[in-house]
Amino acid sequence: MQPVMTAQEIAGFLDREFPQIHAGGRAYSIDSVSSGEAVMRLAATDLHLRPGGTISGPSMMALADLAAYVVILAHIGPVALAVTTNFSINFLRKPEAGDLLGTCRLLKLGKRLAVVECGIAGAGEEELVAHATATYSVPPR
Incomplete structure (x- = not known):
């Protein structure tokens, strides 16, 4: 399944429709869409840090949920009302301070539901620090 939106188009859409993701600065960005x-x-x-210098759970959850939204938008187009209906995350190990990458893959893209999995790892690292799954409700066209 090929994307119908580029990373730049999605970033522009998020800037217009979901500007609150940039509260406190532009910490979240799209590296790639394929x-x-x-x-x-x-x-x-x-x-984004908690005591002990590790990246907080809520920051990783936001990364996974936002990455899930991005991969879905990339494949259905600019649908602002696609919303999370289920989200689960497993924290696997302590992430060091620095950039994290959330790689999300579509497991299912139906007419009404999309299911996504997301692995989170430090930039340049292969070992996951967290793994999430999300289900989104896709509004009827």
């Missing part, structure tokens, strides 16, 4: 996949980056700052 067939059935999107990669999002969290350029973690002090705002």
Whole structure:
């Protein structure tokens, strides 16, 4: 399944329709969009750290949920009302401070539901720090 939107088109859509993701600065960005996949980056700052210098769980959850939204938008087009209906995350190990990449893959893209899995790892690392799954409701066209 080929994307119908580019990373740049999705970024523009998010800037217009979901500007609150940039509260506190532009920490989240789209690295790439390809067939059935999107990669999002969290350029973690002090705002994303918890005591002990590790990236917080809520920051990783936001990365995974946003990356899921991006991969779905990439394949259905600019549908603002696609919403999360289920989200589950497993934290696997402590992420070090620095950039995280969320790589999300479409598992199913139906008429009404989309199911996505997302692996989160440090930039340049292969070992996952978290793994999430999400289901989105896609509004009727």
